[in-house]
Amino acid sequence: MSGDHTHNDSQIESGSRVNDAHKHKDKHKDKEHRHKDHKKDKDRERSKYSNSEHKDSEKKHRDKDREKMKHKDGSVERHKDKEKRKEEKIRSLDGKPKKEKENGFASPPRIKSEPDNDSFYPSPKHEKSLKRERDDDDSEFKPKKIKTENDKKAKKRKQEDEEDIKPKKKTKDKKGEVADGKKKAKKEPEEKWKWWEEERYTDGVKWKFLEHKGPVFAPPYEPLPSNIKFYYDEKPMKLSEKAEEVATFFAKMLDHEYTTKDIFRKNFFKDWRKEMTSEEKAKITDLGKCNFTEMSDYFKAQSEAKKQMSKEEKQKIKEENERLLQEYGFCVMDNHKERIANFRIEPPGLFRGRGDHPKMGMLKRRIRPEDIIINCSKDSKHPKPPPGTKWKEVRHDNKVTWLVSWTENIQGSIKYIMLNPSSRIKGEKDWQKYETARRLKKCVDRIRSQYRDDWKSKEMRIRQRSVALYFIDKLALRAGNEKEEGETADTVGCCSLRVEHIKLYPEKDGQEFVVEFDFLGKDSIRYYNKVPVEKRVFKNLQLFMENKQPEDDLFDRLNTSILNKHLQELMDGLTAKVFRTYNASITLQQQLKELTSPEENIPAKILSYNRANRAVAILCNHQRAPPKTFEKSMQNLQTKIDAKKDQLADAKRELKSAKADAKVRRDEKSKKAVESKKKAVQRIEEQLMKLEVQATDREENKQIALGTSKLNYLDPRISVAWCKKWGIPVEKIYNKTQREKFAWAIDMADEDFEF
């Protein structure tokens, strides 16, 4: 396997590499920026992850980290700097589910399982029969061969679009079956609309009719009462309204650690000064001399007072919110009332990016009607801007799904108001996503064998592409788009990995060809993993790293656009992220099969489900900060466990004496007593076990977030099928919101569903 390829490798090196380093102008440029950036980095302070609050255990982890890094380091200076920075900001992961982490994930290593894939998976034929006619081919789905029923409905949709929407119904509605449900609650448009039984739009049209009330703006600023003062240089100072408002943003964050960070303070102060009058600007020149504590205390008191409000007052607020929701929280899209996800405009405040963000502390400005673009249908009742104001624009673009948009001032990106996940428009897309992943399942073997062949390619770009794809597939890494330097925190994904993010060990911990990954991914969450890889991959990585600086790109001949173009050729609709979806879902399905024991009771089965879910979360590296109350709640649980243990001891003692008693007396009654004591012991043992299992479960979940994978990566039909198969109420797995989002899956998946 090896010899000749080593040869091959070196050929390539000499061939393409030399030019490589400088061929890509932009990449090169990038690097220079990055160097500069290092200096900046130095003054950057620790990120949220060094948070003081998760004290003990957290610190321990950190220390471990540090050791590890020392251990592995010993190189370049710059690197050290970086490492130091990393140490500080990184949220340590290891120390806990180590076994799982180290070999990637608990689930069977994918590559290894390749050979038996065929036996494991159902045949393609079977697959096909499961598919509904409107399945995947999504984009180029042709409306033709639809069941007549669908046909009618499709027609109906068209008709109705042309008419005026809501006033009518229940007349000659073709959906007679549903009609009466519609009637009873006039607000609820046809109880539960099964959009998944209807035909989808083709050719990029997203809707035919769209009407909504526009956004809800942030409440205007309310100036502070005059007795609440701001002090500059020990002296009280009355601020102009604008300056005061921005000051309150800072005051509200005062006990947050980040108000002590230089970058945060610098950015804040700069933007604050922009809001000041010229007199204020002249006077206030040093943030260090600003005293916001009175303001801060005032807000604390306010929120305290809010908590203490009477029930009636709270009720009133609740009702007002409900009213707002009813008025602005819904839209009509194609004849159906749909819930809007975020109808409130983001209020002004100080920007806090995640991780080590260069723009933290900047002022996120207030959005006015003049900033807002409204999207709705021409023939709808357009939302009115607040009195005396105008929208920036009203447009009628039915090729997009958003209702409202505006441009945000921190990154200059566009923000949108869109529909809830329970809406047709989101649901269809979600469904389609899983269908694409299922199509990948059918050809993943082919793709895998191809990229393995490509490891031997004589073209550098192809080798890089194939190794990157291997990582994306095996480790579920994100694609890794390039990002603008200095605009965001320094994070990477697969294609943007740098040499400094991996370490190669020909041999480590008894395993050959180990790659150690250590980088910050999305949301500055650390990815740390040690993975044994194929020799060829290892050799390739050595090749890619040769003659490079730590801050150089590992895959200098690759980016996400190249990769996705390639993937597109392998399978229609295939992109890098499909692998994550596919691997997450297939892992869940497989783990469920493996972990569910038929004889177990429902709680035990649910535990198995959670374990399967957790395997996926670990695979996808979905982490969370340990809940603030974690230690305490663990303690509570432990107390319960201890109490249960005592109880058990008591019960056992009683059993013993009952037995002794029975031995002496030998009568029915004492025998019965023994039996009942025995049962009691059993029951208590069971309860104890449950508690202990719960404790384990919680401990294992300390830093792992299950929600993200549940919501975004796991084909809900797998879970629904599992529930049906084992008689688990679906409510045990999905809460109300989740059931709404996955209504399509709950409705259509039966217990034989195979992903």
Next chain:
DNA sequence: GGTAATACTTAGTATACCACGG
């Protein structure tokens, strides 16, 4: 062919809410 803009999904965390035991 590369870059910027756009649209939409995925992400972790702050906070609201609600059930429950004292």
Next chain:
DNA sequence: CCGTGGTATACTAAGTATTACC
């Protein structure tokens, strides 16, 4: 009835991918 703690929801940042543009 109240506080507590645990879950659900709100929020919005940060990704991915496609499209528009030059």
